[in-house]
Amino acid sequence: MKKTLLPVAALLALLLAGTLLRSWLIGGDAALPATELSVPDSCTLVQQPCRLPSGYQVRVLGDMKVLEPFIVELAGPGISGAEIDFQMPGMNMGINRFRFARVRQDLWQVRVIIPVCASARLDWIATIDFVSDAEKSIRKRIVLPLLMNR
Numbered sequence: 774m775k776k777t778l779l780p781v782a783a784l785l786a787l788l789l790a791g792t793l794l795r796s797w798l799i800g801g802d803a804a805l806p807a808t809e810l811s812v813p814d815s816c817t818l819v820q821q822p823c824r825l826p827s828g829y830q831v832r833v834l835g836d837m838k839v840l841e842p843f844i845v846e847l848a849g850p851g852i853s854g855a856e857i858d859f860q861m862p863g864m865n866m867g868i869n870r871f872r873f874a875r876v877r878q879d880l881w882q883v884r885v886i887i888p889v890c891a892s893a894r895l896d897w898i899a900t901i902d903f904v905s906d907a908e909k910s911i912r913k914r915i916v917l918p919l920l921m922n923r
């Protein structure tokens with residue numbers, strides 16, 4: 774009995790720690806509603822940066838290939854913490870969440886690696902959540918539909 778319960782308890786503890794850590798990392802309450810920023814249709818992140826009307830910019834350095842690391846860059850004024858999460862519409866692809874690190878003033882980067890899909894799909898949704906110094910109580914969200922390279 775103990776042998777079977779122990780891994781379950783460990784997993785639950787890990788999940789709880791993850792949740793707490795997540796809200797701590799981005800410096801806000803994970804339950805805070807997110808304000809979704811408007812994203813131009815032209816934002817595919819393929820070869821060109823995505824410039825949002827709100828003044829923030831997202832860019833990919835390298836090739837967006839599954840199983841190969843690439844860098845996502847977030848630029849904009851007063852960002853104090855950011856995360857990116859990759860999901861596939863209608864399919865559970867596990868947890869693909871990464872935390873941005875500050876590179877310099879107003880510039881954040883994260884190295885990500887995307888798993889390969891068992892159904893060979895390449896369509897993903899990247900969700901960037903961030904908080905800014907100016908509005909600590911508001912979580913801003915950028916939702917980007919992406920097509921990975923094979």
Ligand SMILES: [Cu+2]
Nearest residue numbers: 861864890894
């Ligand atoms: Cu998939």
